[in-house]
Amino acid sequence: MLLELHQWTRATPYAIGDPTPWYASSLSGTGPAQVAAAVADRDSVRTVASRVWAGVRSAAALAILVALGCAGLSVGVGAVVARSQHDAAEQQLARRTSLVVEAVSGETRRYVDTLRTVAAAAGAFTTLTASKFAQATQPLEQMRLAGATSIVFLVPVTDAELTSVQALWRSRGVPGLTLLPSGAARQHIFSVLNNPLDAMTTPRSGVDITQAPAPTQALAEARRTGQVTISTPYQLIIDQGLPPERRQPSFSLTAPVHGPPDAQGDRPFLGWVLMGVRGRDFVGATLDRESQNLLDVTLRAQNAAGVDVLVATQRASMSGPRDLANNVDVRVADRSWQLRVQASAGGLPGGTTNLPRLVEGVGIVVGLLLAGLVWVLATGRARARGLVARATRDLTAAETAARRQANLLATILDSISDGVVVADADGAYLLRNPAARVIVGVGTELGNTQRPAAHFGAYRLDGQEAFSNAELPLVRARAGESTEQIEMVLRNPAHPDGIVVTVSARPMPTDDGRTGAVAVFHDITDRKAAEIALCAARDDLAGQKAYLTQILDAxxxxxxxxxxxxxxxxxxxxxxxxxxxxxxxxxxxxxxxxxxxxxxxxxxxxxxxxxxxxxxxxxxxxxxxxxxxxxxxxxxxxxxxxxxxxxxxxxxxxxxxxxxEVTAQREREADLQAFAGVVAHDLNAPLAAIAGFVDILTEDLTDGVDPVSLAATLSRVASAVQRMRRLIEDLLSYATARDRRLNREPVDLDALVAEVITERTAHLRVAPGARRDQFPHIVAAPLPIVDVDKAMTRQLLDNLIGNAIKYTPAGEPARINVSAEPDGEGWTRVQIADRGIGIPINDQPHVFTSFHRAAAHTNYTGTGLGLAICHRVVNRHGGTITATDNPGGGTRIQFTLPTTS
Known part of the structure; x- marks a missing residue:
C-alpha cells in the first residue's frame, strides 16, 4: 500500500504543488466553506504523502543496514569455518603422517627383528652349512617381506685365506662356490650362502661385497656395535644388470653372527647375514594401505657422501594443489630417514569444503531475507511477492547445500575401508560404498534378496556350514535386532578362496514407520591368518617345549x-x-x-x-x-x-x-678305603703270624728239633691261612653282591634252608667227642617259594644261620627258629630268631654297614662283612632287612623277598 501511495504521489505532482487548477476546476460553484474544506483536504493529503515517502526512505535505509550487517557477519563466520576446516585438514594430515611413520617404523622393525632372529639362528649352529642356513631362512619366504631380494651369509677373507675358505664352504654344501676377489684390497668380504626372497633375484655366491662402499661400511659398523645396521642408499650389485628403468635406490640390512660361547664364555665372530631391500618396492607396499591414495609420500636418506638421496616416492592420483605438508624423521635401525608427506586439503576426508562459502551465502541470504522482511513490513503487499520469489531462491540454495552435504557424506563413505550397506524395509539396497562392493564381492541388487545367504556365499568360520537367511545380520536388523561383530566366511566367484569378515548391523527406522537396516563389513582375513599363524607358532613352541621336557625328564x-x-x-x-x-x-x-x-x-x-x-x-x-x-x-x-x-x-x-648323584660312587670309595684298611691290618696280621711261624719252623728244623713236636706251630699257620681265606671270601662276596647280575628263578626256601643247616652243622656231627646236648636246635616252619637269585639267597641264609649258631654263649647249644609270613601282595617276610648273645640296641641300626662289629662280638672271630653282605643281597632284590631284640633274649633278623606270582 505504501508503494502504491508513493507511486500515486509521484504521478500527480500538480495536485500538491499547484492547487489552483485542482480546486478551481473541482469546486466551481461552491461557497467559501467548501473552498476551505477543500484546501484542508489538500494539505492533509500532502502531509500523509510526505510521511509515507519518509517512511519508505527509512525502511530502505534500515533494510540496507540489515543486509550489510548480515553480510558482514556471514563473511566473518565463513572465515572462522574456513580456518577451522584448514586446522582440521592439518590435524588429519598429522594423524595420517603419524600412521605413515608408524607403518614405516613398524615395517623396518619387523625387518630388523627378522634379520636379528636369522643371525641368532645361524650362530646357534655348531657348524653352519648350506642346508642349515636354508632351514634358518626358510620362514622368511612366507613373511612377505616387500622389496627384500635375498638373504646372504658373508665371511671376511684375506688373500691368503681364499683357497682354504673356498674349500671349507664347498664342503659345507656349496660345491660350485668360487670366490671372486674385487680390487687390490687384501681384505675381502664374500657371500658364501645365498637364499633368494623374490621371484626375480638369481642367487649369486662368491661375490666380493667390498666393491660396494655402502654395504661394506654397514658391515663394519654392525661388527663394531654388534647390532643390526642399515646401509646408505645405493645400487644393489644384483640389480646392476637390470635395465635403467627397472633400477631403483636400495639399501641393505646387516647383522653380525656370533657362534656359541667357548669355554671362557666368549662368542667368536663368524660373519654377517645381509638382506638387500629395494626401496621403492619396500615403501610402496608399506604405504599403500596407509596413504589410501590421498597422500604424496617421499622418503630420503643421506648417502655415504652426506647427500640426500631419494629412497622412494609415491604420489596420490587425486588432483588439486598440495597445500598441506609435513616433514618428519623416521628412525630406521641405526639411521634416520627424512619423510615428507603432502596432501590437498580438499582431498582429505574432513578437509576443506565449500561449507565456508555456503555459510557466507546462507548468511547473505538470511540478511537479504531480513532486509526483505523489513522492506516488506515497510512497503506492504507489493514486496510480498518479491519475498516469495527470494524465499524460493533461498530454498533452492538450501537444497543445493543439502546436496553438497550428501556428496560430502558419500565422499567420506567412499574413502573408508569398511564396507557400508543400507537396505530398506523390503530388503532393497539403498546404499553401498566401494569398499562394500569389494568386500562382499557380488552385486547387491534387489533381485538377489530372496536368498541372500546363498547369493553372497555366507558360511560359518569352518567354511562348510552355510548361514541361513534368517541368521544374516542385515535380515536380523530389519527385524529390529542389533548385531555386533558377527564373524563369517564369504566365498563366491569374486572370492573363490573365501575371506573372513565381521558384520555389525543396526535397525534403521524409515519414514513410513517400517524398519530398514544398515550394516558395516570389516575384512579380517589377514588378522585371522595372523592369529592362525600365531596359534601354530605357539603350538609348535609348546610342542618343542614338551619335547625338550620329555628329553630332560628321561x-x-x-x-x-x-x-x-x-x-x-x-x-x-x-x-x-x-x-x-x-x-x-x-x-x-x-x-x-x-x-x-x-x-x-x-x-x-x-x-x-x-x-x-x-x-x-x-x-x-x-x-x-x-x-x-x-x-x-x-x-x-x-x-x-x-x-x-x-x-x-x-x-x-x-x-x-x-x-x-655320586652316593654309590662315594660308598664304593669308602668301601675301597675300608678294604685298604682291612688289607693293611687284618690281612697283614695273619701274614705276619705266618711269616713268624715259618721262621720258627725253619730254625727248629735247622736245630734238629723233632718234626712231630712242630705240629702245634703248623696248626697255628693253618689257622692264620684259614682266617685270611675267610676274609678274602667275604670281601669278594661283599663286592659281587653290589654289581653282580641277578639270575632270578623260583627257589624253594624250605629246601634251601635245609641245605644250609646241613652244611653248617656237618662238622659238628663228625667232630671227635661231640655231645648231643651241645648240638644246635634249629626249627624251620614251612617256607614259601620265592623269585630270587639262588646263589645270593643261599649266601644270605648261610650268613644269618651261621651267625645265629656262632654268637651263642659258651657251653650252650644254639636255638634257632626260621619262619615266614606274607608281607603284602607279591612279598614274603622271613624271620630268623635265635637265643644267642644278642646285639646291643645302639649297634642295631649300624650292624649292616661294612666292617662294623658290635663290641660284644669282638671275642668271636669274624670280618664285620657278613651282615653287610646280607643287606646288599636283600637290597638287590628290592627288599628290606632289620635287626631287633628277640623277646626272651637273643636276636631277631627279618628280611623281605619277592614271591612267585
Whole structure:
C-alpha cells in the first residue's frame, strides 16, 4: 500500500504543488466553506504523502543496514569455518603422517627383528652349512617381506685365506662356490650362502661385497656395535644388470653372527647375514594401505657422501594443489630417514569444503531475507511477492547445500575401508560404498534378496556350514535386532578362496514407520591368518617345549634353570623329585632351604654359595659337592655344575645347573678305603703270624728239633691261612653282591634252608667227642617259594644261620627258629630268631654297614662283612632287612623277598 501511495504521489505532482487548477476546476460553484474544506483536504493529503515517502526512505535505509550487517557477519563466520576446516585438514594430515611413520617404523622393525632372529639362528649352529642356513631362512619366504631380494651369509677373507675358505664352504654344501676377489684390497668380504626372497633375484655366491662402499661400511659398523645396521642408499650389485628403468635406490640390512660361547664364555665372530631391500618396492607396499591414495609420500636418506638421496616416492592420483605438508624423521635401525608427506586439503576426508562459502551465502541470504522482511513490513503487499520469489531462491540454495552435504557424506563413505550397506524395509539396497562392493564381492541388487545367504556365499568360520537367511545380520536388523561383530566366511566367484569378515548391523527406522537396516563389513582375513599363524607358532613352541621336557625328564641328571631373580623357570623330573614342592613357582634359595641341602662338610649352605646363585653372578661352577638328607638318617651326595645364561648381547638372563648323584660312587670309595684298611691290618696280621711261624719252623728244623713236636706251630699257620681265606671270601662276596647280575628263578626256601643247616652243622656231627646236648636246635616252619637269585639267597641264609649258631654263649647249644609270613601282595617276610648273645640296641641300626662289629662280638672271630653282605643281597632284590631284640633274649633278623606270582 505504501508503494502504491508513493507511486500515486509521484504521478500527480500538480495536485500538491499547484492547487489552483485542482480546486478551481473541482469546486466551481461552491461557497467559501467548501473552498476551505477543500484546501484542508489538500494539505492533509500532502502531509500523509510526505510521511509515507519518509517512511519508505527509512525502511530502505534500515533494510540496507540489515543486509550489510548480515553480510558482514556471514563473511566473518565463513572465515572462522574456513580456518577451522584448514586446522582440521592439518590435524588429519598429522594423524595420517603419524600412521605413515608408524607403518614405516613398524615395517623396518619387523625387518630388523627378522634379520636379528636369522643371525641368532645361524650362530646357534655348531657348524653352519648350506642346508642349515636354508632351514634358518626358510620362514622368511612366507613373511612377505616387500622389496627384500635375498638373504646372504658373508665371511671376511684375506688373500691368503681364499683357497682354504673356498674349500671349507664347498664342503659345507656349496660345491660350485668360487670366490671372486674385487680390487687390490687384501681384505675381502664374500657371500658364501645365498637364499633368494623374490621371484626375480638369481642367487649369486662368491661375490666380493667390498666393491660396494655402502654395504661394506654397514658391515663394519654392525661388527663394531654388534647390532643390526642399515646401509646408505645405493645400487644393489644384483640389480646392476637390470635395465635403467627397472633400477631403483636400495639399501641393505646387516647383522653380525656370533657362534656359541667357548669355554671362557666368549662368542667368536663368524660373519654377517645381509638382506638387500629395494626401496621403492619396500615403501610402496608399506604405504599403500596407509596413504589410501590421498597422500604424496617421499622418503630420503643421506648417502655415504652426506647427500640426500631419494629412497622412494609415491604420489596420490587425486588432483588439486598440495597445500598441506609435513616433514618428519623416521628412525630406521641405526639411521634416520627424512619423510615428507603432502596432501590437498580438499582431498582429505574432513578437509576443506565449500561449507565456508555456503555459510557466507546462507548468511547473505538470511540478511537479504531480513532486509526483505523489513522492506516488506515497510512497503506492504507489493514486496510480498518479491519475498516469495527470494524465499524460493533461498530454498533452492538450501537444497543445493543439502546436496553438497550428501556428496560430502558419500565422499567420506567412499574413502573408508569398511564396507557400508543400507537396505530398506523390503530388503532393497539403498546404499553401498566401494569398499562394500569389494568386500562382499557380488552385486547387491534387489533381485538377489530372496536368498541372500546363498547369493553372497555366507558360511560359518569352518567354511562348510552355510548361514541361513534368517541368521544374516542385515535380515536380523530389519527385524529390529542389533548385531555386533558377527564373524563369517564369504566365498563366491569374486572370492573363490573365501575371506573372513565381521558384520555389525543396526535397525534403521524409515519414514513410513517400517524398519530398514544398515550394516558395516570389516575384512579380517589377514588378522585371522595372523592369529592362525600365531596359534601354530605357539603350538609348535609348546610342542618343542614338551619335547625338550620329555628329553630332560628321561635323563637321570637333575636339571634346573632360573631367571635373574633366582626364580626357578625350568626343572626336569629328577629335580622336581628332589627340590620342588608343587606349590607353584619357587626361588632356588627357598627350594634349597626346603630340601635341607647342605655342603660337603654337612653345614647349611649359604644362599650366595648355591651353585645357581654363583652362576647368576657370572661364575662357572664345576663339580660342587652337596648333600641331600633323606628320612632315616640316609643322605644322598650330589655333584653340581652350573653355568650363566646369556642373551644375544652377552647379558646374563639366568642360569642353569645340572646335578647327578655320586652316593654309590662315594660308598664304593669308602668301601675301597675300608678294604685298604682291612688289607693293611687284618690281612697283614695273619701274614705276619705266618711269616713268624715259618721262621720258627725253619730254625727248629735247622736245630734238629723233632718234626712231630712242630705240629702245634703248623696248626697255628693253618689257622692264620684259614682266617685270611675267610676274609678274602667275604670281601669278594661283599663286592659281587653290589654289581653282580641277578639270575632270578623260583627257589624253594624250605629246601634251601635245609641245605644250609646241613652244611653248617656237618662238622659238628663228625667232630671227635661231640655231645648231643651241645648240638644246635634249629626249627624251620614251612617256607614259601620265592623269585630270587639262588646263589645270593643261599649266601644270605648261610650268613644269618651261621651267625645265629656262632654268637651263642659258651657251653650252650644254639636255638634257632626260621619262619615266614606274607608281607603284602607279591612279598614274603622271613624271620630268623635265635637265643644267642644278642646285639646291643645302639649297634642295631649300624650292624649292616661294612666292617662294623658290635663290641660284644669282638671275642668271636669274624670280618664285620657278613651282615653287610646280607643287606646288599636283600637290597638287590628290592627288599628290606632289620635287626631287633628277640623277646626272651637273643636276636631277631627279618628280611623281605619277592614271591612267585
Amino acid at each position: 635323563i637321570d641328571v637333575a636339571v634346573l634353570a632360573c631367571d635373574t631373580t633366582g626364580t626357578i623357570v625350568q626343572s626336569n623330573r629328577i629335580a622336581r623329585q628332589n627340590l620342588m614342592s608343587g606349590d607353584g613357582p619357587s626361588t632356588i634359595a627357598d627350594a634349597v632351604a626346603r630340601a635341607g641341602i647342605r655342603g660337603s662338610d654337612g653345614a647349611l649352605i649359604a644362599v650366595e654359595d648355591i651353585p645357581l646363585m654363583r652362576a647368576l653372578a657370572g661364575e662357572q661352577v664345576d663339580g660342587a659337592e652337596l648333600t641331600l638328607p633323606l628320612p632315616g638318617g640316609v643322605r644322598r651326595i650330589l655333584l653340581v655344575d652350573a653355568r650363566p645364561l646369556h642373551d644375544a648381547c652377552g647379558h646374563i638372563i639366568g642360569a642353569v645347573a645340572s646335578s647327578y
